[in-house]
Amino acid sequence: xxxxxxxxxxxxxxxxxxxxxxxxxxxxxxxxxxxxxxxxxxxxxxxxxxxxxxxxxxxxxxxxxxxxxxxxxxxxxxxxxxxxxxxxxxxxxxxxxxxxxxxxxxxxxxxxxxxxxxxxxxxxxxxxxxxxxxxxxxxxxxxxx
Amino acid sequence: xxxxxxxxxxxxxxxxxxxxxxxxxxxxxxxxxxxxxxxxxxxxxxxxxxxxxxxxxxxxxxxxxxxxxxxxxxxxxxxxxxxxxxxxxxxxxxxxxxxxxxxxxxxxxxxxxxxxxxxxxxxxxxxxxxxxxxxxxxxxxxx
Numbered sequence: 001x002x003x004x005x006x007x008x009x010x011x012x013x014x015x016x017x018x019x020x021x022x023x024x025x026x027x028x029x030x031x032x033x034x035x036x037x038x039x040x041x042x043x044x045x046x047x048x049x050x051x052x053x054x055x056x057x058x059x060x061x062x063x064x065x066x067x068x069x070x071x072x073x074x075x076x077x078x079x080x081x082x083x084x085x086x087x088x089x090x091x092x093x094x095x096x097x098x099x100x101x102x103x104x105x106x107x108x109x110x111x112x113x114x115x116x117x118x119x120x121x122x123x124x125x126x127x128x129x130x131x132x133x134x135x136x137x138x139x140x141x142x143x144x145x
Numbered sequence: 146x147x148x149x150x151x152x153x154x155x156x157x158x159x160x161x162x163x164x165x166x167x168x169x170x171x172x173x174x175x176x177x178x179x180x181x182x183x184x185x186x187x188x189x190x191x192x193x194x195x196x197x198x199x200x201x202x203x204x205x206x207x208x209x210x211x212x213x214x215x216x217x218x219x220x221x222x223x224x225x226x227x228x229x230x231x232x233x234x235x236x237x238x239x240x241x242x243x244x245x246x247x248x249x250x251x252x253x254x255x256x257x258x259x260x261x262x263x264x265x266x267x268x269x270x271x272x273x274x275x276x277x278x279x280x281x282x283x284x285x286x287x288x
Binding site: 008009014023024030037046049051052053065067071073074077079085086101106108126128129 | 146148152155158161163172177178186190200202204205206208212214225232233237239240244246249250251254268272279281283284
């Protein structure tokens with residue numbers, strides 16, 4: 001049941017990204033290009049999504065179980081640290097370079113878009129590099145100085 | 146700054162945003178989770194098995210969406226200027242950055258701001274700012 005609900009959410013999310021214009025990197029870069037010929041559309045995407053999200057999360061925050069009877073898994077981290085800022089900085093640079101962020105890249109890959117495939121392979125490699133680096137840094141060293 | 150009236154699509158973008166919001170609402174109310182794409186993807190790659198099914202199902206939904214779209218609407222023709230090399234660099238940086246910063250446009254931008262999370266507000270301001278500056282350099286300084 002969880003998987004069916006997740007599939008439906010992913011499907012609606014993907015349709016929303018296509019309708020919004022997020023799967024067109026030219027449109028994304030048009031929004032990020034404040035000094036050029038600016039396309040403000042993506043501000044409307046955020047506005048529409050957050051308007052619905054505000055209602056849903058206000059309701060969700062009050063619940064201890066989800067509507068399928070399982071646990072709520074809302075983030076508990078609230079501190080603002082170097083990781084958050086540096087990671088978001090790197091993400092923003094990559095987003096500006098290609099005009100793809102993770103969701104639209106996957107949707108475009110699903111549409112058989114080759115460049116999105118290239119981007120996604122590199123993105124998965126980036127995630128794996130992070131996973132490996134985290135594991136290495138957490139492993140206790142034998143020769144601690 | 147001038148406004149690009151030819152590409153400006155306030156209504157379809159607003160409607161698309163509402164759909165994205167509905168998807169995030171469905172996910173948090175039914176699954177109790179944040180619809181953050183980079184986080185969902187990251188959890189599939191970190192080797193833990195227990196959550197793999199719903200994560201894979203959400204990703205499958207994203208991948209199937211264009212096929213469903215084509216049943217009712219014409220194909221979208223994306224404008225992609227980035228070279229293969231640039232796509233590889235950008236993808237790598239996005240993969241590392243979203244993992245390190247624990248989120249992307251969906252997790253921090255849509256869900257985090259909807260939760261009124263100060264942490265996500267900072268993340269969103271930083272990646273938006275970095276995006277603006279990057280495009281400024283790419284289009285107006287280096288080009």
